[in-house]
Amino acid sequence: MEKPGRIEKAFDVLQNLLETDRPYVSSEEVFRGYLFASFISLTTYYVVLNFLQDHEVNNRVSVKDVLFEFSKIRIKDRGHPAFSEIPKKVRELAEELKVENIMHKIWES
Incomplete structure (x- = not known):
């Protein structure tokens, strides 16, 4: 089986790590807001992950841990x-x- 590509990994992060779910919205504006918030979350996740990888601590500290502690x-x-x-x-x-x-x-x- 092939390794998942970057897009598949991004969707996996959205679904499982960021816990986004199927949006139940009543208007296109709300849906666009939901997509924007999801995009910002995903971007933030990868910025922090890259930072952890650059500092070679991603095997000890997760993105979720960093965001939780700094929050x-x-x-x-x-x-x-x-x-x-x-x-x-x-x-x-x-x-x-x-x-x-x-x-x-x-x-x-």
């Missing part, structure tokens, strides 16, 4: 934007991926 970072506004306390696991993961200064880079842009 714990919150922004608080106390007159000026500031990040909440960064959880220890996120700090360790950021160090391993060599992105520990990412929060500073986000604010500078």
